[in-house]
Amino acid sequence: MRAIDALLDRVSTSSLQDPAPDGPVLERILEAGLRAPDHGRLAPWRYVLIRGQARIVLADIVAKALQYRDPDVTPPMIEKQRGKFLRAPLIIGLGAHLRPDHKVPEIEQLMSVAAGAMNLLNAIHAEGFGAIWVTGANSYDGHVQAALGFEPPHSLAGFLFVGTPREPVTPARRPALSDHVIEWTGAPVR
Numbered sequence: 001m002r003a004i005d006a007l008l009d010r011v012s013t014s015s016l017q018d019p020a021p022d023g024p025v026l027e028r029i030l031e032a033g034l035r036a037p038d039h040g041r042l043a044p045w046r047y048v049l050i051r052g053q054a055r056i057v058l059a060d061i062v063a064k065a066l067q068y069r070d071p072d073v074t075p076p077m078i079e080k081q082r083g084k085f086l087r088a089p090l091i092i093g094l095g096a097h098l099r100p101d102h103k104v105p106e107i108e109q110l111m112s113v114a115a116g117a118m119n120l121l122n123a124i125h126a127e128g129f130g131a132i133w134v135t136g137a138n139s140y141d142g143h144v145q146a147a148l149g150f151e152p153p154h155s156l157a158g159f160l161f162v163g164t165p166r167e168p169v170t171p172a173r174r175p176a177l178s179d180h181v182i183e184w185t186g187a188p189v190r
């Protein structure tokens, strides 16, 4: 696969099954994450691999955190949230090891984590697998973040759910280039 084709063809999917990338293939994918631009060489990326039985432990932590957030949450809702963490064979927690005291602004450190996540998504696709980046209340929850090892000032930029697409992924409709690219000629763009 040409690199440019991998970038242009990638589509997120949450419909995933075994196998997930493993061994040297997974290592290559993770290495791609570490190639993200990084102002100040702070290396803020922390990738937490959650697979096998560990997914059940995480799903239980998510369920408990949900009950703390909303004591009235119903059992079906709890099961729905637990289920999200059991569907994909591999979850990559996108840890952000942040240095608020550093002269490189925290937003730039987070952008480096996001750039690393994008590299992972592209590499996962280039290796023939599928993935989706998910955040939401579960990933922003302090209990969940702490369980994965990210106490403030560190945090979690979400989860990548990773595996093999259950069915061939159909190309997504993409925005038109003309709506997003403007030649600047001296006047502010609109």
Ligand SMILES: Cc1cc2nc3c(=O)[nH]c(=O)nc-3n(C[C@H](O)[C@H](O)[C@H](O)COP(=O)(O)O)c2cc1C
Pocket (backbone or CB within 6 Å): 010, 011, 012, 013, 132, 133, 134, 135, 136, 158, 172
């Ligand atoms: C930071 C971030 C957080 C996201 N969180 C969610 C999420 O919680 N749930 C969700 O369904 N999609 C989420 N998305 C969107 C998907 O990852 C994905 O981009 C979207 O489904 C479009 O698919 P595409 O990547 O093929 O364009 C998030 C994307 C980003 C960049």
